[in-house]
Amino acid sequence: MWRSGRDHYGLVSIGFHWTIALAFVGLVGLGAWMVGLTYYDPWYNDSLALHKAIGIVVLALSLAKFGWKLVDRKPGYGPEVRAYERAGATATHWSLGALLVVLPVTGYLISTSEGAGIDMFGLFEVPAFFDVTAGTRDLAIDLHYYLAYGGIALVGIHAGAAFKHTVIDKGSTLIRMLIPRSRSEHVDRSMK
Amino acid sequence: MIKRILGAALVAAGLSLSAPAAQTADYTIDAGHSFVQFKISHVGVSWMIGTFERISGSFTFDSEAGPEAQSITVEIDTASVDTNHAERDKHLRSADFLNVDEFPTATFVSTGYEGDAEGGVMTGDLSLHGVTKPIAIAIKKVGEGKDPWGGYRAGFEGTVTITRKDFGMGYNLGPASESMELFLFIEGTRN
Ligand code: HEM
Ligand code: HEM
Numbered sequence: 001m002w003r004s005g006r007d008h009y010g011l012v013s014i015g016f017h018w019t020i021a022l023a024f025v026g027l028v029g030l031g032a033w034m035v036g037l038t039y040y041d042p043w044y045n046d047s048l049a050l051h052k053a054i055g056i057v058v059l060a061l062s063l064a065k066f067g068w069k070l071v072d073r074k075p076g077y078g079p080e081v082r083a084y085e086r087a088g089a090t091a092t093h094w095s096l097g098a099l100l101v102v103l104p105v106t107g108y109l110i111s112t113s114e115g116a117g118i119d120m121f122g123l124f125e126v127p128a129f130f131d132v133t134a135g136t137r138d139l140a141i142d143l144h145y146y147l148a149y150g151g152i153a154l155v156g157i158h159a160g161a162a163f164k165h166t167v168i169d170k171g172s173t174l175i176r177m178l179i180p181r182s183r184s185e186h187v188d189r190s191m192k
Numbered sequence: 193m194i195k196r197i198l199g200a201a202l203v204a205a206g207l208s209l210s211a212p213a214a215q216t217a218d219y220t221i222d223a224g225h226s227f228v229q230f231k232i233s234h235v236g237v238s239w240m241i242g243t244f245e246r247i248s249g250s251f252t253f254d255s256e257a258g259p260e261a262q263s264i265t266v267e268i269d270t271a272s273v274d275t276n277h278a279e280r281d282k283h284l285r286s287a288d289f290l291n292v293d294e295f296p297t298a299t300f301v302s303t304g305y306e307g308d309a310e311g312g313v314m315t316g317d318l319s320l321h322g323v324t325k326p327i328a329i330a331i332k333k334v335g336e337g338k339d340p341w342g343g344y345r346a347g348f349e350g351t352v353t354i355t356r357k358d359f360g361m362g363y364n365l366g367p368a369s370e371s372m373e374l375f376l377f378i379e380g381t382r383n
Contacts, residue, residue: 038364039363039364039365039366040364040366048279110278110279110282111278111279112278113278114274114276114277114278114281116277116278134271134272137278141282
């Protein structure tokens, strides 16, 4: 139930995955929208404040998720996923995992580059920990931009593949990331 | 004997070389003691102050000569804009404002001066954001004299008001923020 099994993800992994997925897609949308706002838009300031705070939450959730993965069982791929697809899926998952750290960190470096902290929904502040040089800041700005839009393209491939394995290959890929129970009967049926 | 004469000649030559040259009136801007700042209204209720951290240049200040002998060139690294707010500075560096990737330097090159050794009006061309336009800066000498480290310095302050739209930076910041004041505090060491 809580932990993952051989053929399905547990409730904790499922919770992490969909919370983070929703936040990630939302942050790309929010980011793209907010940079186009004009100075006189009522959301001009709040959109960025929200973007930063949610982004830090994604970083915290992702680190917690990595911690959990260390102690959780690791489900193998379903039989519908072919060997080369497994390699691709694993590479994609690792890349997405790296993005979940690198993106918020680069955002953090941009926003804290002049010493201001990140206001977390008015509750507390994440201080500026590093002295960021102008060169590092500019690198962070470029990385944040390209990795955010490159990342959302990767998410598209990732989600597309999940649907493909579920709908076209009639596998359990999506289901095992949705229902924290063993699907062995389902897998068996799909094998017939 | 010959050695001695040669020696004396060499010493004499050396002396004449090291004799103080005629004083120049050319100064190099001391970036560490010079500031280019701007002040612009924030939605009509207060002021926003910004600084360009990296500037360079030179000037000629000759109190003996007439106004036409006085001149200045200032170069400003636009990417060094600093308003104490990381995201705002990012916005100011972007294409909405300074577009520093395309226009990394702003320059002011004087074309004429009216006034005396204490102050006057320096006219010249301001190149900013790819647009070059004549402006007239009201300047005042702050002081001049020997510094404690063996050099000679002179300092000036100047102000000018520019309209952002004139330099292609019309991004809407509200009616009170169409124009902005530039402050130049320029200190130079005599060459
Ligand atoms: C929006 C639609 C998305 C769908 C339909 C989707 C679907 C899935 C599915 C079905 C799995 C399980 C794959 C397996 O069988 O092992 C999975 C795993 C994974 N997904 Fe997504 N996903 C989506 C978005 C995202 C996003 C936005 C991210 C992160 C940026 C992400 C990161 C991951 C990672 C890292 C894994 C590996 C398993 C884990 O670490 O928990 N996914 N996804
Ligand atoms: C997974 C997390 C994040 C994602 C997916 C993300 C995505 C984005 C996107 C798509 C943009 C718009 C880029 C553009 O078109 O110029 C953006 C901009 C930005 N993000 Fe993030 N971001 C994340 C986390 C963060 C964090 C944690 C911070 C700061 C604490 C942050 C600070 C910024 C800043 C300062 C900008 C630029 C705003 C501007 O140009 O005015 N981001 N982000």
